[in-house]
Amino acid sequence: MTDRSPRASRAGLILVPLLLLAALTACGSENDPSPVAPTAASSSSDPADDTAATEPPADAEPAVTLVDPWVAAAPQGVTEAYGVLVNRSTQARTLVSVSSDVTDVVELHETVVVEGGQMLRPVDGLEVPPQDGLALLPGEDGITLVNVERPLEDGDEVALTLTFDDGSSLDVVAPVRG
Known part of the structure; x- marks a missing residue:
């Protein structure tokens, strides 16, 4: 194997x-x-x-998209949003903030190795290289939703607004997965 x-x-x-x-x-x-x-x-x-x-057409695809977005099911408290950020532009873009309809507190984090394991460390932004992608996966860099006040169950949906350093934003509806 x-x-x-x-x-x-x-x-x-x-x-x-x-x-x-x-x-x-x-x-x-x-x-x-x-x-x-x-x-x-x-x-x-x-x-x-x-x-x-x-001027780009109003229906033009944004430079950065989130492929296969999803949010981990959680009874309440803390959960994470996942997916792959794909940057189609020729310039790096940095995800600087995220807002959500299920909490007022959303943090960006990186995963760092410490003695005995890993820990999440808050960061000011997550850079998405030009013509490349950044995977937001369990145990990797990502988006943490804090103080979620209601249970998120398999099949629910969470609205997210991702804001980038160039002022652009991306609205995403992510399904909750158990």
């Missing part, structure tokens, strides 16, 4: 979304977000119409 290391498992969880990202990126570029042909209104040569070309 072969044991897989936590690093190998983590790499596998990052690899799948990154392959999906590569496939999606190959279909277009940041400068050409959609394959839609120009319309008469958008093909105007009037320089005043150039503002539409510099």
